[in-house]
Amino acid sequence: MSLNYAFGFSLFLLVLVGLNIYFFYTLNTAGKQSPNFMIPSLKLDLTSNVFKDIYNYLNYLPSQYKVKNSKFLPVQKILLGSFNLSENINTASVWSETEKWSSQDSLFPYKNGTAGRILHAIQTSQIALVDNAPKGTQLKLLLLLEGKQKIYFKPKRYNLTHVINGNIYGGYDRHNSEVFAYYLAMVLNFRWIPPSVTRRVHLHKHIIPVATMGLKRTMVKNDSGSMCIYGKCFYCRINETVCPDSSGEIEGAAILFLDGQFKTHKSPWRRSYSSRKMEWEIDDDFCKKVKGSISTKRLLNLIDVSIFDFLIQNGDRHRYEVYKDQIILLDNGKGLGNPKVDVMDILAPLYQCCIISPSTWHNLELVSGGVLTDTIKLLSAVRERVLASEEHFKAVERRLLKVYATVQYCIGKHGRAKVFKNGYV
Numbered sequence: 001m002s003l004n005y006a007f008g009f010s011l012f013l014l015v016l017v018g019l020n021i022y023f024f025y026t027l028n029t030a031g032k033q034s035p036n037f038m039i040p041s042l043k044l045d046l047t048s049n050v051f052k053d054i055y056n057y058l059n060y061l062p063s064q065y066k067v068k069n070s071k072f073l074p075v076q077k078i079l080l081g082s083f084n085l086s087e088n089i090n091t092a093s094v095w096s097e098t099e100k101w102s103s104q105d106s107l108f109p110y111k112n113g114t115a116g117r118i119l120h121a122i123q124t125s126q127i128a129l130v131d132n133a134p135k136g137t138q139l140k141l142l143l144l145l146e147g148k149q150k151i152y153f154k155p156k157r158y159n160l161t162h163v164i165n166g167n168i169y170g171g172y173d174r175h176n177s178e179v180f181a182y183y184l185a186m187v188l189n190f191r192w193i194p195p196s197v198t199r200r201v202h203l204h205k206h207i208i209p210v211a212t213m214g215l216k217r218t219m220v221k222n223d224s225g226s227m228c229i230y231g232k233c234f235y236c237r238i239n240e241t242v243c244p245d246s247s248g249e250i251e252g253a254a255i256l257f258l259d260g261q262f263k264t265h266k267s268p269w270r271r272s273y274s275s276r277k278m279e280w281e282i283d284d285d286f287c288k289k290v291k292g293s294i295s296t297k298r299l300l301n302l303i304d305v306s307i308f309d310f311l312i313q314n315g316d317r318h319r320y321e322v323y324k325d326q327i328i329l330l331d332n333g334k335g336l337g338n339p340k341v342d343v344m345d346i347l348a349p350l351y352q353c354c355i356i357s358p359s360t361w362h363n364l365e366l367v368s369g370g371v372l373t374d375t376i377k378l379l380s381a382v383r384e385r386v387l388a389s390e391e392h393f394k395a396v397e398r399r400l401l402k403v404y405a406t407v408q409y410c411i412g413k414h415g416r417a418k419v420f421k422n423g424y425v
């Protein structure tokens with residue numbers, strides 16, 4: 001009898017341990033993942049209790065978050081109206097509009113068809129000059145379009161289905177992540193982001209004839225005789241080139257360049273980029289320290305950005321730029337690396353501070369149940385082929401549920417009144 005007991009008890013313990021392992025596994029991943037990712041997710045010992053709690057809320061998420069919110073339909077219609085092209089466009093007049101860029105309300109005008117006009121102009125204006133853009137670690141070009149508008153061009157490095165394994169900040173920038181980020185921001189009503197669109201540029205017809213000497217010096221022929229660019233940047237290497245495809249074109253994200261003055265700050269939640277742990281990774285009360293050093297408005301803004309970054313899995317926002325007291329979303333190229341992984345600690349500003357601006361929460365609630373995907377697809381269909389693989393779209397929806405669950409966790413822990421900080425739009 002006692003032997004039976006002992007056996008039963010061991011079996012129970014075994015199941016318990018198994019369940020625990022399963023918990024942690026499913027929390028940070030979806031589906032099968034490479035062993036590389038098991039290690040960092042298991043290492044998160046201190047914050048893991050938070051993840052477990054969030055995961056519990058995820059299991060009991062109210063059904064409203066899993067169905068389409070019909071309240072978004074009128075918003076979607078207005079957005080579509082801003083991206084659809086209904087008339088011929090005079091690009092010069094577009095640039096004069098962007099010159100006056102930011103208002104109190106947004107970094108660029110986007111209402112009444114302006115978003116569509118700006119994207120059209122970025123995508124089709126003739127290129128007057130191309131140079132290296134040496135700022136930063138990644139290969140990118142600076143295009144001067146006719147009418148003198150500057151554009152950052154981040155070239156395509158991977159196919160849409162390519163999976164980045166390893167560190168969350170690993171790999172080259174993903175050009176589609178930049179463009180996806182722009183549409184995602186528009187759907188979520190995050191208006192502090194430069195317009196970005198996919199553009200294909202013919203190397204021999206549209207780059208070489210207007211390339212600076214500096215750029216020409218960073219071009220080499222590859223084994224098949226094609227001219228390729230290795231560029232000028234911190235990580236640029238002569239053997240890591242970008243070459244034209246079979247039609248002679250290079251695809252990339254064309255991002256409107258901001259000539260305005262913005263201030264750069266270090267993110268309190270930045271990574272160490274080494275095995276050393278940052279303060280936010282070991283201190284449960286880290287948010288208290290941040291609260292003492294920045295305004296509530298800035299903190300809420302950082303939390304908005306962390307939600308945005310979590311959705312695309314950009315774990316590389318080591319610094320942030322501020323314009324007109326708003327964080328602007330520059331450099332969104334490190335998203336969409338691995339659709340099977342959800343690195344939870346990108347959400348640390350949210351689950352450590354447990355506050356969110358009511359308007360952000362409202363915007364998030366509006367796009368539940370697949371509305372987010374539908375709207376990104378609808379808006380981008382005007383001038384993009386495909387922005388991301390279906391797996392990535394599903395991953396973004398899965399992460400949105402985790403954002404909902406994190407906010408529910410915060411409400412459960414602190415109550416609604418403390419979580420929803422008013423006075424910030």
Ligand SMILES: Nc1ncnc2c1ncn2[C@@H]1O[C@H](COP(=O)(O)OP(=O)(O)OP(=O)(O)O)[C@@H](O)[C@H]1O
Pocket residue numbers: 135136137138139152173194233255256257258259264321330331332333
């Ligand atoms: N659209 C833009 N307009 C003007 N400046 C920009 C724009 N996007 C980025 N920058 C600035 O240019 C610099 C490099 O850009 P970006 O961060 O995209 O490059 P990166 O190679 O990814 O750099 P890092 O490796 O440091 O992240 C940044 O310091 C940023 O402030």
Ligand SMILES: [Mn+2]
Pocket residue numbers: 136138173316331333334
């Ligand atoms: Mn970057």
